[in-house]
Amino acid sequence: MQKFSPLAAAALLAIVPAAAMPPPLPEVEGKDAATLQAEMESGRLDEGLLAAVYQDRIGRLDDYGPQLNAVIVNLSQTEAHAEGKRLYDERKAGKARGPLHGIPILLKDNIEAAGPWPTTAGSLALKDNVTGRDAPIVARLRDAGAIILGKTNLSEWANIRSNTSTSGWSAAGGLTKNPHALDRNSCGSSSGSAAAVAASLAPLAIGTETDGSITCPAGVNGIVGFKPTVGLVSRTHIVPISHSQDTAGPMTLTVRDAATVMSVIAGSDPADPATTEADARKTDYVAALSPDALKGKRIGVLRDRIGDRADIAALLGAALKQMESLGATVVDVADSREGLEELGAAEFEILLTELKADMAAYLASLPAKNGPKTLADLIAFNKAHPEELRWFDQSLFELAETKGGLDSPAYVEAKAKAARLAGPEGIDRLLKDHKVDLLIGVTNGPAWTSDLVNGDHYHGPSASQLPAVAGYPHLTVPMGAVHGLPIGISFIGPKWSDAEVLAAGYAYEQASRKRAVPTFRVGVAP
Numbered sequence: 001m002q003k004f005s006p007l008a009a010a011a012l013l014a015i016v017p018a019a020a021m022p023p024p025l026p027e028v029e030g031k032d033a034a035t036l037q038a039e040m041e042s043g044r045l046d047e048g049l050l051a052a053v054y055q056d057r058i059g060r061l062d063d064y065g066p067q068l069n070a071v072i073v074n075l076s077q078t079e080a081h082a083e084g085k086r087l088y089d090e091r092k093a094g095k096a097r098g099p100l101h102g103i104p105i106l107l108k109d110n111i112e113a114a115g116p117w118p119t120t121a122g123s124l125a126l127k128d129n130v131t132g133r134d135a136p137i138v139a140r141l142r143d144a145g146a147i148i149l150g151k152t153n154l155s156e157w158a159n160i161r162s163n164t165s166t167s168g169w170s171a172a173g174g175l176t177k178n179p180h181a182l183d184r185n186s187c188g189s190s191s192g193s194a195a196a197v198a199a200s201l202a203p204l205a206i207g208t209e210t211d212g213s214i215t216c217p218a219g220v221n222g223i224v225g226f227k228p229t230v231g232l233v234s235r236t237h238i239v240p241i242s243h244s245q246d247t248a249g250p251m252t253l254t255v256r257d258a259a260t261v262m263s264v265i266a267g268s269d270p271a272d273p274a275t276t277e278a279d280a281r282k283t284d285y286v287a288a289l290s291p292d293a294l295k296g297k298r299i300g301v302l303r304d305r306i307g308d309r310a311d312i313a314a315l316l317g318a319a320l321k322q323m324e325s326l327g328a329t330v331v332d333v334a335d336s337r338e339g340l341e342e343l344g345a346a347e348f349e350i351l352l353t354e355l356k357a358d359m360a361a362y363l364a365s366l367p368a369k370n371g372p373k374t375l376a377d378l379i380a381f382n383k384a385h386p387e388e389l390r391w392f393d394q395s396l397f398e399l400a401e402t403k404g405g406l407d408s409p410a411y412v413e414a415k416a417k418a419a420r421l422a423g424p425e426g427i428d429r430l431l432k433d434h435k436v437d438l439l440i441g442v443t444n445g446p447a448w449t450s451d452l453v454n455g456d457h458y459h460g461p462s463a464s465q466l467p468a469v470a471g472y473p474h475l476t477v478p479m480g481a482v483h484g485l486p487i488g489i490s491f492i493g494p495k496w497s498d499a500e501v502l503a504a505g506y507a508y509e510q511a512s513r514k515r516a517v518p519t520f521r522v523g524v525a526p
Contacts, residue, residue, distance in 0.1 A: 025049070025053055025056075026039075026045050026049060026050065026053055028050070028053055028054060028057065028200055028203070029057075029200045030200060030253070030517065031200070031203060031253075032203055032252065032253040032254045032256070032257050033099070033100070033103045033203040033204055033252070033253075033257045033260065034099065034254065034256055034257060034260070036050065036103060036203060037099050037100075037101070037102075037103060040091070040101075040102055041096075046084070046088045047084035047085065047087040047088040047091065047101075047102030047147070048081045048082075048084035048085035048088050049081070049084065050084055050102060050103075050104065051075070051080035051081060051083055051084035051102075051104050051147050051149065052077050052080045052081040052084065054080070054104045054149055054201065054202055055074060055075055055076070055077050055080040055149070056077065057200065057201055058071050058074050058149075058150070058196075058201050061199055061201060061520075062196075062199075062201060065520075066177065066179065066182055066199075066520045067177070068176060068177045068179060068182075068195050068196070068199055068201075069153055069173055069174045069175055069176050069177060069192070070152055070153055070176050070177075070186075070191070070192040070193075070195040070196040070199065070201060071106065071150050071151070071152055071153065071192060071196055071201060072109050072120070072150070072151045072152065072153050072172060072173045072192070073109075073117050073150050073151050074106075074149055074150025074151075075147075075149055075150060080104075080147070080149065083147050084102060084147060087101060087102040087145055087147065088102065090145070096145070097143070097144055097145035098144055098145060098264075099260050099286075100141065100144040100145050100146040100204075100260065100261070100264060101144070101145030101146075102145060102147065103145070103146050103147065103203060103204060104146070104147045104149040104202045104203065104204070105141060105146045105147065105148060105149060105202060105203075105204040105205060105206065105261075106149050106150050106151065106152045106192075106193060106196050106197075106201070106202045106204070106205040106206070107138065107148060107150075107151050107152065107193075107205070107206050108151070108152050108154050108189075108190050108192065108193050108205070108206055108207050108208055108248075109121065109122060109151040109152060109153065109154055109172070109173070109192070110122075110154060110158060110208060110238055110239035111135050111137070111138065111151075111206060111208070111237070111238050111239075111248065112131050112133050112134065112135045112138070112237040112238070113134055113135070113138050113148050113151070114131075114132050114133055114134045114138075115132075115148075116130065117130065117150075117151055118130045119131060119151075119239065120170075120172045121154070121156065121157050121158065121170075121239040122153065122154050122155065122156035122157065122170025122171065122172045122173055123156055123157060123170065123171060123172060123378070123388070124171045124172060124381075124385060124387065124388060125371075125372050125377075125378055125381040125382070125385075125388075126239075126371070126372075127172060128368070128371065129366060129368070129371065131237070131366060131367055131368075132367065133237050133367075134237070135234070135236060135237035135238055136234040136236050136237070136269045136271070136272075137206065137233060137234055137238075137248055137265040138237075140264050140265050140267065141206075141261075141264060141265065144264045146204075146264075149202050150202075152190075152191075152192030152193045152196055152205060153168070153170055153172075153173030153174070153176045153191060153192030154168075154170060154173070154188065154189045154190060154191055154192055154193075155167045155168055155169065155170065155188030155189035155191055155213075156169065156170035156171060156172075157239075157241075157397075158188075158189040158208065158210060158213060158239070158241055159188045159189040159213065160210070160241050160351065160355055160396055160397075160400075161392070161393075161394050161396055161397050162392040162393050162394055162395050162396055162397075162455075163395060163396060164392045164393065164395075164454075164455040165391075165392045165455055165456065166185070166391060166392065166450060166451065166452050166455050166456055167185055167186065167187050167188030167189070167191060167217075167456050167458075168185055168186040168187070168188050168191035168192070168195075168217075168450070169391060169452060171385075171387055171388050171390075173192065175450060175452065176191040176192050176195050177195065177450070178195060178220065178221060178447050178485075179195055179198050179199040179221065179518035179519075179520055180198070180221065180222060180447070180481075180484055180485060180486060180516065180518050180519060180521075181447065181484060181485060181519075181521060181522070181523060181524050182520060182521065182522045183449055183450060183522050183523060184220075184446075184447035184448065184449055184450065184485065184524070185220070185447050185448050185449070185450045185456065185458075186217055186220060186221055186447070187212075187216040187217040187219070187220040187221070187444065187447065187458075188213060188216070188217060189207075189208070189210075189213040189217075190205075190207025190208060190209070190213050190214050190217045190218075190225075190251060191217050192205075193205035193206065193207040193217070193251045194207065194217035194218050194220070194221040194223055194225065194251055195217070195221050197221070197223050197251050197252060197253060198221040198222055198223050198518050199518055199520075203252070203253060203257065204250065204251070204252050204257060204261060205250075205251045205252075206248055206249070206250060206251070206261075206265075207225065207248070207249060207250075207251045208238060208246060208247065208248045208249070209227045209245075209246070209247055209248075209249060209464075209468065210241045210242050210245045210246050210351065210468065211245060211347070211351075211464055211465060211468035211469070212462060212464035212465075212468065214226065214227045214249050214251060215227055215443055215444075215463070215464050215474055215475075215476045215488070215490065216443070216444050216462070216464065217251075218251055218443075218476050218488060219443035219444035219476045219478075219486065219487065219488025219490075220444050220446075220447045220485075220486060220488075221486060222478050222481070222486030222488075222515055222516045222518070223251060223252065223253055223478065223515070224250075224251070224252045224253065224254060224255050224257070224258050224475070224476065224477055224478070224505070224509075225249065225250075225251045225252075225258075225475070225476045225488075226249045226250050226251075226252075226258045226262065226473070226474075226475045226476075226498075226501075226502065227247060227249045227464075227467065227468070227473065227474040227475075228247055228249050228262060228266070228473055228498050229247075229281075229471060229472060229473050229495055229496050229497075229498055230244070230245060230246070230247045230274060230471030231247075231274040231275050231276070231277060231278060231471065232247070232262075232266050232275070232278050232281060232282065232496075232498060233247055233248050233249065233262075233265050233266055233267075233275070233278070234248075234265075234267070234268075234269035234271070234272045234275055234278075235247065235248065235272050235274070236269055236271040236272050239359075239362060240354075240355075240358040240359060240361075240362050241351060241354065241355050241358065241359075242350060242351050242354040242355065242358065243274065243354055243358055244350055244354060244415065244418075244471070245347075245350075245351070245468055245469065245471065247471075248265070249262075250262060250265075253515065254509065255289070255475070255477060255502060255505045255506040255509050256286060256289060256506065258285075258475070258502065259285035259286045259288070259289055259502050259506070260285070260286055262285045262498065262502070263282075263283075263284055263285045263286055266278060266281075266282035266285075266498075267279055267282055277496075281496050281498075283499050285498065285499055285502055288499040288500075288502065288503050289502065289503050289506045290503055290506070290507065291326075291506070291507050291510045291511070292326070292327070292507065293500075293503035293504050293506060293507040294323050294326040294327055294328040294504055294507045294508065295326060295327030295328070296327055296328075297327070297328045297329070297437045297438065297504065298328070298329045298331055298434075298435060298436040298437050299323060299328050299329070299330055299331065299436055299437065299438050299439070299440050299504075300331045300332075300333040300430060300431070300434045300436035300438070300439045300440065301316075301320065301330060301331065301332055301333055301439075301440050301441070302333055302336045302439055302440065302441035302442075302463060303332050303333060303334045304333075304334050304335070304336055304337055305336060305337075305441050305442065305461050305462070305463060306441075306442050306461050307442065307445060307460050307461040309445065309460070309482070311482045312442055312445065312460075312461070312482060312487055315479050315480040315482070315487055315489075316442055316479070316489065318480070319440075319479050319480075319489050319508065319512065320440070322508060322511050322512050323440075323507075323508055325511070326507055326508070326511055331434050331435070331436050333430055333434050333436070333439065335430075336426075336430055336439075336466070339421070339425060340421050340422075340425075340426060340466075342417060342421065343417075343418060343421045343422060343426070343465070343469065344465075345414075346414040346415075346417040346418040346421065347414075347418050347465070347468075347469050349403075349410055349411060349414035350411065350414050350415055350418055352396065352399055352400040352403050353400070353403040353404065353405075353406065353408065353410075353411040353414075354406070354411075355375065355396075355400045356375050356400045356401060356403050357405060357406050359374070359375050359378070360373065360374045360375060363377070375397060375400060375401050376401055378397060379394060379397050379398060379401060382394050382397070391452045391453070391455075392455055418469050419469075419470070421469075422465075422466050422467075422468075422469035422470035423470040423471075423472070423495070426466050426469075426470060427439065427466050427467065427470050427472055427492065427494060428494060431494060437493070437500070438491055438492065438493050438497075438500070438501065438504055439490075439491075439492040439493070440489065440490065440491060440492075441461070441463030441489070441490040441492065442460075442461040442463060442479075442487065442488075442489065442490065443461075443462070443463055443464075443476040443479075443487070443488030443489060443490045444460060444461065444462065444476075444487060444488055445458065445459060445460015445461055445487070446460065446482045446483065446485035446487065446524075447485050447486075463476075463490035463492065464490075466492070467492045470495070471495065472492065472493065472494060472495050472497075473492070473493050473495075473496075473497055473498045473501045473502075474490060474491070474492050474501075475490065475491040475492075475501050475502060475504075475505040476488035476489065476490050476491075477489055477491070477505045477508060477509050477514075478509075478514045478515040478516065479512075479514055480514045480516075481516045481525075483524040483525045483526070484516070484519060484521075484524050484525030485524060486516050489508070491504050491505045491508075
């Protein structure tokens with residue numbers, strides 16, 4: 001990773017000729033991509049300086065200062081300025097590519113990007129995994145003019161190695177801290193992506209989710225996170241867990257920015273059969289946004305998934321009143337767990353079986369001839385490297401290795417059961433029986449204290465499982481905070497309703513404005 005020094009600010013000033021750079025350095029804290037784009041379009045800001053300022057901010061807040069450990073590797077100041085200058089010249093030549101032109105973005109480090117950076121999934125086993133390939137979603141971002149600023153830390157192997165893990169920790173990147181309370185967890189597995197956006201280390205990031213890995217860290221870090229319909233976004237050249245549930249998605253400061261990113265990364269990929277319908281289903285997600293999107297909508301509230309905290313219930317109550325003032329009808333849903341007792345076991349069987357098969361397929365696709373090629377190889381590597389197993393074991397890896405193939409009866413049965421329970425008998429049933437357009441829930445409880453010795457001790461509501469297993473869209477938007485710790489509200493819809501879900505969340509966000517500003521304190525607010 002590029003490191004910050006006391007001379008960093010002076011070096012940054014030296015990058016751009018004094019005559020070309022209006023002092024002072026631009027302020028980017030809390031600014032979303034749409035605001036930055038407007039400033040560049042007006043000439044008040046240029047791409048070369050913008051990228052370098054974010055690089056400087058990573059040095060001051062991630063490497064030094066609070067030491068968030070959100071970013072594993074990033075462009076140097078010279079590289080950031082050069083990349084931004086190239087896009088600045090394009091704009092001056094009348095060739096601006098759209099709303100992401102010149103906007104820096106960070107990638108979760110299980111997503112491949114061409115260049116010198118390895119794609120590690122947080123593991124030392126992949127520390128030399130420099131593939132020279134852009135994942136299709138990265139190629140789309142580059143084509144749209146986005147600057148790939150760096151790679152973010154994550155829960156190692158996207159939190160599928162152990163039941164006793166600490167979210168946000170990886171052997172490659174250390175422990176990511178929550179910028180709202182540095183001793184608190186950033187959730188996972190897209191920990192670094194969420195913490196980085198919350199701390200304005202970049203205005204945008206890409207995360208991935210199998211079950212909760214975008215929405216939980218987004219909620220806990222007080223930002224917007226969107227898990228799209230599985231099959232809307234390519235998974236090629238992304239380190240996998242489960243082809244049934246994996247997807248990439250945007251993590252941003254605003255719903256508009258999430259919609260902007262989705263308009264770029266959505267689309268079919270011949271190498272990913274799940275995306276066959278994506279070109280026909282994608283749309284202009286920004287154009288679909290409206291502050292009136294909740295008017296006339298019936299929204300079902302997942303009352304049995306709120307938890308028992310009165311302060312969180314109060315935040316939800318205020319949010320629902322806000323939605324009613326926007327013209328929505330609120331309907332209580334108290335049976336969202338009915339008949340789903342076997343869903344968890346079925347999902348677990350799917351994830352472990354697909355982990356073994358999908359990981360082998362990914363490792364076999366890597367250009368390097370040496371290195372691990374199977375899950376068994378990863379298990380052996382971890383046993384040979386004590387630093388990997390210092391804080392928690394690899395019990396889930398070892399259990400996955402005992403599973404059969406994708407034709408095993410246990411897997412085939414679990415896959416059919418999970419699809420039925422989460423989709424037709426889960427979200428689809430709830431929408432139909434209660435005559436509602438969308439489901440609303442609490443995304444997360446307050447961030448817990450990080451504890452590498454004992455692992456995660458999260459207690460609180462979660463809305464992730466049903467949309468994760470069904471493969472349906474799930475958006476989280478800031479709803480407020482408890483003792484300074486952010487709480488998110490979830491918007492969930494049927495398959496391919498991504499535009500409607502984003503629009504509903506946008507309408508709520510525009511009326512509520514509940515995003516909290518990180519304090520970088522240790523401990524919680526009184």
